Amino acid sequence: MTGPLLEIEGLQKHFGGVVATDQVSLGVMRGEIHALIGPNGAGKTTLIAQISGSLAPDAGRILFGGADITRQPQHTRVAGGLARSYQITSIFKRFSVTQNLALAVQARSGTSFRFWQPVARETALEDEARAIAAQVGLGERVDAIAGSLAHAEQRSLEVGLALATNPKLLLLDEPMAGMGPDESQRMIGLIQALREKVSVLLVEHDMDAVFRLADRISVLVNGAIIATGTPDEIRVNPEVKRAYLGDEVSA
Amino acid sequence: MNRALVFGVLVLAVAFPLAMRSLDQVYYVTMASRFLIYALAATSLNLVLGYGGMISFGHAAFVGAGAYTASVMIVEGLPSAWLAWPLAMAVSGLLALAIGAISLRTRGVYFIMITLAFAQMIYYLTISMKAYGGDEGLTLTQRATVGFGLDLKDDITFYYVVLAILVAAVYLISRLVDARFGRVIQAIRENETRMEAIGYPAFRYKLAAFALAGALGGLAGALLANQNSYVNPGILHWTESGKLMIMVILGGVGQLYGGIIGAIGLLGLEELLANHKIGWLAAIYPNYQQHSLLAVGLALLAVVLYAPQGIAGLFSRRGRK
Known part of the structure; x- marks a missing residue:
């Protein structure tokens, strides 16, 4: 089935006098990796927060799979298949890698209002958590406490947590932030492998990753989308060059 | 904490009243x-504060609501514990549900202040309940009845109940936190x-955790009213909430036995x-009993600085999960 999985229409958000999101309209197709780029402070993370449901827009609509989710709380959107990851790592530091991922699996496997049976004995949750750990390259680290992982491993767990919700659309907020070149390559490989099953809206500063992964790119400047197109179109778009890309493309 | 140690303490707790009776010191059973x-x-x-991370400064409201519910039932001629105590839990649980539904929308210091404010509201409400003693309090003519040939007027029977x-409540919480x-x-x-x-x-x-903790607090209140055969609004005063918080911090925040260790x-x-003159201390500082709270303050300071997981944390090998 083709067609837009996510449609945003005229989204608007002010903070006092500052316009953080300015009439944003955007679509993500099924099976698409759609990159969202823009200079720091352009409002990318604010936009992700509104799509994921942690921040209410002032105006506009968000449609997911054709249904209006603008007023849905975040946990309902997650259950419907819309999950995000964070630019600043947000994991459960005192929990093991398996426990982290099992929490996300548990959220979609029946009620959590269970007060008696030890969750540690629910092998189905743990098995699935281990499979996801292996998928994001943490197969050897399943019993490690999350807070003790190296930075790049924590970034993998960050993405793993979003993935463990079994999303249809992943909102990835700078998954490569702070990663070395080798680690970035591994993350690119992971996102590449996901495209079979999951659509992705990717916020990223690593232009190498963006141009290798994205089917389409949207450019956000001062809260407004100034261009959307294929990587080749964006590369030569004069407005984008002037506003933002400049050096990085010519380099 | 180690199973053998817990079992040993439990055996001591069971044997304690029998030992006191043979020594003719039943006063200590009442105290225990x-x-x-x-x-x-x-x-x-500790369920909300330790495991749930919600710094509630109004827990005395739930203890007090349970105490008053159980007392009013006795005064109104319905002394059966099987009726009064579950009702005390229900009243406190519902009160916690209502207070939590509003308070849990706030965070941090606001949550602390709003739970405190609600608890003080309930405190003044009990003062204004003239039909049930107002600020004079309410004296109970009898303790609750439980049947099965058990008489709660007997202090040793009451202790075992x-x-x-x-034990049942702690076992319930131990299951719950691992579920x-x-x-x-x-x-x-x-x-x-x-x-x-x-x-x-x-x-x-x-909210569910907050209400459950409120209900258990209400049960404690029902027991306290029966123990004293008396209840007054002082049980809901904010200093009582503070005392419960000190117990949790002292014993171990988020530790299964933290509340027990801290309270004892x-x-x-x-x-x-207060009640046992310590000779050597009186010799160097004759007025020490007037400043006994200073010792509590020093003990609390020592725990916060040197044992952030409380006294229970010193025993626990795994530490806080």
Whole structure:
């Protein structure tokens, strides 16, 4: 089935006098990796927060799979298949890698209002958590406490947590932030492998990753989308060059 | 904590009244019952404060609501514990549900202040209840009845009933914190934002934990009213909430036995300083009994600085999960 999985229409958000999101309209197709780029402070993370449901827009609509989710709380959107990851790592530091991922699996496997049976004995949750750990390259680290992982491993767990919700659309907020070149390559490989099953809206500063992964790119400047197109179109778009890309493309 | 140690303490707790009776010191059994009731109240607070990370400064409201419910039932001629105590839990649980539904929308210091404010409101409400004694309090003509040939007027019987309830409550909480629900509330304590982002309606889980803790606090209140055969609004005063918090911090925040250790530690220290003249201390500082709270303050300071996981944390090899 083709067609837009996510449609945003005229989204608007002010903070006092500052316009953080300015009439944003955007679509993500099924099976698409759609990159969202823009200079720091352009409002990318604010936009992700509104799509994921942690921040209410002032105006506009968000449609997911054709249904209006603008007023849905975040946990309902997650259950419907819309999950995000964070630019600043947000994991459960005192929990093991398996426990982290099992929490996300548990959220979609029946009620959590269970007060008696030890969750540690629910092998189905743990098995699935281990499979996801292996998928994001943490197969050897399943019993490690999350807070003790190296930075790049924590970034993998960050993405793993979003993935463990079994999303249809992943909102990835700078998954490569702070990663070395080798680690970035591994993350690119992971996102590449996901495209079979999951659509992705990717916020990223690593232009190498963006141009290798994205089917389409949207450019956000001062809260407004100034261009959307294929990587080749964006590369030569004069407005984008002037506003933002400049050096990085010519380099 | 190690199973053998827990079992040993339990055996001592069971043997204690028999030993005191043979020594003709039943006074200490009454005192121990009071310690165990506070242990239950502190344990219930630890569920929200320790495991759930919600710094509630109004737990005395739930203890007090339970105490008044159980007392009013006796005064109104319905002394059966099987009726009065579950009702006390229901009243306190529903009160916690209502207070939590509003308070849990706030965070941090605002949550502390709003729970305190609600508890003070309930405190003044009990003062204004002239039909049930107002600020004079309410004297109970009898203790609750339980049937099965047990007479709660007997202090040793009462002690065993309290002990059984405490053991049951602690076992319930030990199951709960390792079950799905417990893992969820501990994860919310760690990172509420992320819990929302992986699909949990955090508010609902926090509210459920808050109401459950309120209900258990209400049960402790019902026991306390029966123990004293008396209740007055002082049981709801904010200093009582503070005392329960001190017990939890002293014993171990988020430690299964933290509430018990903290309650017995704090009350034991108070008792020791107030009612038993310590010769060598009186020799160097004759007025020490007037300043006994200073010792409590110093003990609390030492725990916060040197044992952030409380006294229970010193015993626990795994530490806080």
